[in-house]
Structure formats: C-alpha cells, structure tokens
Amino acid sequence: MIRRDFVKKSLAVAGVAGINIPAQVAGDDNPLPAKNKFNLKYAPHFGMFENLAGKDLFDQLKVMSELGFTAIEDNGMMGRTPEIQTKIGETLAKYGMTMGVFVIDGGDNWKISLTTGKQEFKDTFLKTCRTAVEVAKRCNAKWMTVVPGFFERHIPIGIQTGNVIDALRQGSEILAPHGLTMVLEPLSDTPELFLRNSDQTYMICRAVNSPACKILFDMYHMQRNEGDVITNLDRTWSEIGYLQIGDNPGRKEPTSGEMNYKNIFKHIHEKGWQGILGMEHGNAKPGKEGEIALFNAYVETDSFLPKPAAATSGKTKGKK
Template sequence: MNRRNFVKNNVLTMSALGLGTGLWGQPVKELKADKTFNMDYAPHDGMFANSAGKDFIDQIKYMYDKGFRSIEDNGMPGRTPEMQSKIGETLAKLNMRMGVFVVPKGGNGANTLALNKQEHLDIFLDGCRKSVEIAKRCNAKWVTVVPGDFARHLPVEVQTGNVIDALRRGAEIFEPHGIVMVLEPLSDSPDLFLRTSAQTYEICRGVNSPSCKILYDIYHMQKNEGNLIKNMELTWSEIAYIQIGDNPGRQEPTTGEINYKNVFKWLNKKGYKGVLGMEHGISQPGKAGEDRLIAAYRESDAFM
C-alpha cells in the first residue's frame, strides 16, 4: 500500500459520482488569504500543484496563505534528509505543524507484527529508529503505524498479544523523544489485522504508553463500522490524530454521505486541537478543483 501515491494520484482526478450536497454547480467565492479555519486541516503534497506549482515548499506557502496551518506527508521518509530539513524549517518559519508520516515498513502484508517473527520485529524497530531522525528534521510529533495482516493460523487473541508486544518495543523508542506512534485501522483489505476503533483502543490500552495512540481515519471507519461520533466518543481517550475523506469516493468533504460539518462541530466541542489530515483525492481537476477543495472545507468548517 503506497499511501503517498494514493493522494498524489487522486488529487487531480474527477469524480463521476456527483454525490453529496452543498457545492456542486455553485460559483467559488473569493477567499481572504489570511483567514484561518476553526479546525486544523492538513493538506498533502500535490493538492495545490496547479495553483502553486510542483515545488512542495511553494505549495506549503500557498497553503498558509489560504488559511491552513498544518501539512501531512506520508512519504516523508522517501525524501532526502536535506529536503526533510527544508520542509521543517519552512514550517517553523510559518508557525505551521507537521502532521503524520508513515513509519518505513511500519507494518504491511509482507511484514506483519501479528506473527511474532523476529525478522518482522527487527524491520519494524529499524523503521521506528529511522523515524526518530526523520521527525527531528521535519519537526514531526506523530508517525503512522499499520501492524500488517492477520496471521490466520493463530488465534486472534494470540495475534493481539503479539502486536501489543511489538508495539511496546516501538513505544520504547519513541517515548523519550515525545513522538506518538498512531495506529491506523484500515478498510483497504479484509486481510488487515487492524480493522476497528474498538480493537485499536484495546491494543493501545494494552501497550499502555503515551507514544501509542489511535489514528482515527474517518473515511476508513465509515466503511468499516460507521456510527462515527459514537465510536469516537467510546475510544476518545486513545485518539491522538484524525484523518479525513468522504465516502464513497474518498474525496473532499461535501462529495459523499458523511456530514462533516456536524463531525467537525462535535470535534470542536470535544476540544480537539490536533491535526485533521486531508488524506483524500480531489473531485474536480485543475485549479478550479483546488479552489473547490478550499470552498468545501470552508463550508464544512462553518459550524460555529
């Protein structure tokens, strides 16, 4: 699963669904460059390539001008150390936050923590150590971990214990640096071990570390379990990070079935001050699609 490529390949595509309410067919209003949002939304590299150019640093500055105060970059480990530092310096100058990046080989179908194999654990822990150095360069606090696939020949309780043991080792690496490893349940494949917020909550409680929390991706959780606000309420003490994407289509808010204005209103009432990563595509192509993306967030953010 290449999450960075998903976002970059989809930000310029056009949805044929035409679902949702609010923005379709309406003119885009001129936005004040200095207006911030009520919540802290974080775009990805490529989301404003038509408006700001292909250089990520220029895109970050454009994001700032449009009111965003954080970014995400799943593929940060694939950038050169020099570029990682440059991104971190740019964010510091603009007083912006760095959202998640994915721990290198932090868990996938070929490297599953549920199996309790030493070679898989070694790969994971090496990725954790590398992530500490990357995080220092780009001023990151959160890193994404996916524990990998089910080991179907083992009882699920044994697999859960194996995952907890591995994540405790990872937390030992991150904790001294104040870095939070956020576990993400996904909907991409039924083979994935981590599927629901309640399951992830149980694992975080088992690891019992401030460096092991939940990444609640609203798109994936709408597909896997629904009942979004109730499930976030139940697992709230372990949620440290949130990502966004409407369903169906995995595009910006207002294009699908999720009432993001109500979700954001609830998060605001809960006092959530963290990042909301914009891990989705864009429903319309070109600069007009990027303007529409901003307008969608303005509409969904207007809950006050």
C-alpha cells in the first residue's frame, strides 16, 4: 500500500469516528514527533492492523511501531520460512521492538499429549524444542508457548502430572542453555485439555524448577476458568514468564467486555512488570475503524497513571 493513501484513508476513518490517531502516522512530510508512550509493553500480532497497513508483514510491523507498540507476537512463526523468520528479527531490531511468543508446534500441538507418558509424544516434543531454538535465534525470540495436551481419563491425575513434569524438565534442558523460556498456557477452549488453571500451572513450574519453564497467564482464559484475575496473578507471580490479554466474553480488546483492564494493567504496572503483554485477541469491530478503535482502547486502559495536579496561582484550593 502507498503510505500517502494509507494516511489519507486512516485520517478519514478517524474523522468519521470522532477519534484521533497518533501524529506520527500523519504522512511522509511530517517530522514525526515522539511516538505514543505506553506504560506497558503490549504486543499485537500480524493481521491486527492489516486494514491500516495492508497484508505485507513488514508494512504491518512499521505501522505497529508508528502507533507506539514496542513488541509483537506470532504464534505461527515456526511455520514461516527461515528467510522470513530472519527478516522479521531484523525488522524488529530496526524498530527497537521485542519479539514475543511463538508456539512450539509439533503438528497438532494439543494432540501430542505429554500426559500419556508415551515416548513417541515426548520425542516429538523434544525434537520441536530443538527446532524452536533455531527459530528463536533467527527472530530474536525468548519465549515459546507450550500446551501439554489432552487430559487422559484412564490415567490418574497425579501420574499425568508426573509425565508432564518429566517431559518439561527435558525440554527445559534443551532451552535453558540458550536463555530461552517455554511458557505453559492453561486454556479454556475445551475442558478436554489437561492444563486449565493457574495454580495447577504454578505447581508444575515449581516442580520443573527451571528458568526455562514458566507460566503464560492469559487473562482471558483465566477469567473464564477461575476468575479473580488480580488475586491469582499475585498468587502465581513468581512463576509467570509472560502475560496475554483478551476481554470476556468475546476475546476482543479491553473495554469490549466485562473485565476491568484499566485496574488490571495498573496493578501489573505497580508490581514492576517489565515483560510483554500479548494482545491475544481479535478486533471487536471490522475494518480500519475497528483497528483505530482497538488502538484507542489500549490508550484508554493504559492511561492509569495519575495526572499531574493543575498549576495554581499560589492559592490553595478551597481557601480564600
């Protein structure tokens, strides 16, 4: 897409919606003022701003950077060619952006169930971990999502848990020497999955006892499975390696559902979080207008820091 056309169309949409987009996307002749400054490191994914940027991955990265985002995530990174993986890494470095998670994917990730203890599943998992090391080097990634697989009804839960711990310890031995971390994601997609809750994931990470095995706390899934998001963040904080976002119901951007993300983000910021918050959700509205609305939702929910007191003329308010 020609940048000038992108800008004109974007501004037109913004004008209709009665909202603003950052000055830095105002055109090639603009001297580009300071980028929008978020308090936290939110990470969009490819496709989230493709109506504004076009379908080219690298145009999308440019627009994400221009909007002020300092990270991305890409679940499907392992399925991209080595050339594209490398170019993504180089482009992120150019824009000063951080690569977030991609999925350690050995085919259908959920069906390779580590709960069974079967050697064939463990071998596939460990082989994929080794491949993930090479992918991470190309795109400068540090975190990889892992889902242990399905719950096995004919195996006692304690044995399943032990099987998962054994496999994850071996995976950690592959990743740790490279400074990489698998992040275990409890999910709400189906009750057939083994990993469902934050306390269960916390227990497994403590048992694996490696910096290469931590929790991916996806707040959308945890709201659905257990609620009490802020309290459970606090309870499992020492083992959390990565955070993801999605409002409920619908799994769209903050302000689209019931979750008070302004308070959640404020709490995370006050705890000193320096990591990524992956925008693991869809857009509540379609098209360019929906993408601008999504951006503005993050501006709104991120604006939790107290505003400076208005200057006075030396008088104390309320006194004569």
